[in-house]
Amino acid sequence: MNSIELFAGAGGLALGLVNSGFQHKAIVEVNKDACKTIRNNNVFDYGKKLYEGNIINFDYTTIENEIDLISGGPPCQPFSLGGKSQANNDSRDMFPQAVNAIREKKPKAFIFENVKGLMRKSFEPYFKYIILQLQYPSIERSTNESWEQHHAALEKYHAQSAHTGLEYNVTYKLVNAADYGVPQKRERVFFIGFRTDIHINWTFPEPTHSEDALIWEKWISKDYWKQHQLLVPTIDEKTLKKVEKIKKKYGSSKPQYLPWVTVRDAICNLPDPQKAHAKNFNQHIFKGGAKIYPGHTGSYIDDPSKALKAGTHGVPGGENMIRYEDGSVRYLTVRESARIQTFPDNFQFEGSWSEVMRQLGNAVPAKLAEKIGLSIFNALIEIKGLT
Structure with missing residues (x-):
């Protein structure tokens, strides 16, 4: 057509x-x-x-x-x-x-x-x-x-x-x-x-996917952590309340939807961009300088990313940063951002880093x-x- x-x-x-x-x-x-x-x-x-x-x-x-x-x-x-x-x-x-x-x-x-x-x-x-x-x-x-x-x-x-x-x-x-x-x-x-x-x-x-299903896989079945070969972290009080609501809502039957896809899910098979062999991946290049300040906190690795944005002054709100379990952050590479936007790995973006991030933020x-x-x-x- x-x-x-x-x-x-x-x-x-x-x-x-x-x-x-x-x-x-x-x-x-x-x-x-x-x-x-x-x-x-x-x-x-x-x-x-x-x-x-x-x-x-x-x-x-x-x-x-x-x-x-x-x-x-x-x-x-x-x-x-x-x-x-x-x-x-x-x-x-x-x-x-x-x-x-x-x-x-x-x-x-x-x-x-x-x-x-x-x-x-x-x-x-x-x-x-x-x-x-x-x-x-x-x-x-x-x-x-x-x-x-x-x-x-x-x-x-x-x-x-x-x-x-x-x-x-x-x-x-x-x-x-x-x-x-x-x-x-x-x-x-x-x-x-x-x-x-x-x-x-x-x-x-x-x-096809839901937050309820992700919470279920993280904190009830624990399958999420098993899949990524990670120890189950300590649950915080706010999340615990969500879990109790979901248990009450679904009983012993898991949600019918698939779990939301997280940042970790999206990039788990990409190498650390700070390692030398990362250069073998298309546009997977580390960029330093990421930091946290009020209103600029990054996207938690075990949740879906915040919406990528195309700010004229970089990355408002820290949407283009990964936030790890220990609170540290780094910028998403172009390739990681492309995965967040579900572009294929062979897709090549043209322009400076800020221009490419603008293209991705608008996509x-x-x-x-x-x-x-x-x-x-x-x-x-x-x-x-x-x-």
Whole structure:
């Protein structure tokens, strides 16, 4: 099935969609280093379909194929808790360009991802405006029309009994990547839309992993520590209370889900990056200087990582640091960070360390993208009558 990837970054969402069966007819990205990353990985056919430049200048008429899916992560700085949070007043708000792509190519479906901050109460009017734009992309905003005026026009159209323009059924959900086997507590909102004329009844794929199951394996069956050939550590009072609740909830039957994947699970077969033989692993290079200070404590090795971030000044909150049992910390290597984002080990990132960490911090975990992508792919296959 044919797809277009917008705001591709390093290609986490694009990679997951390739693995779920979609074929990109165009990949659009403006950042030069991210474009180098896409070109240097043959999963994207060495970037032959890549358009490097501002999406505003992209010509959709150059794509002759019928498009089944449009996907992407519109820049999230306007809504990020770590940014200035200017939303629609921020020039980096690219949701209008995502809507324009839908209007131009009329795909059967779309998938867009953004930060949890977009769902804050203060953004609620604009959030509703985004949903209406995605529902009715043919109701275009005029040059002199404010977003509030356009919002009112969309609401009026929505209230009508008869709709004649392009229309989508839109579903959104706040998703924690850890619930789908990603070693990272990364909460992001996903917008999924299907064109109303193809009559698809679709729901988000069910979670496969849970924190309850991880706590069970750590503190009830103790299988987690056995698997890693470690002594069972002393349990703290806060965790003990969680364990008692889980025992009461499940009795003698373990949770039905798989356990959350931890940082240790993700990197256990990589060598210590400070050892000489670590250089044999792709981009597994030690970087010194990691330290703890208030609000910057790292990610505990026996839990999923905090959400990797793309801060302009490095690693806000210490999300890009491992915190060991003794309280010591070190920076994740590029390869370890890539595993946290579920990129394959042969995936090569281009740019300086800070630029690569920015690419990784902005990426959609490839495994999560594949799971959501596969559910969309299967829904579209069914309406095409294919197997």
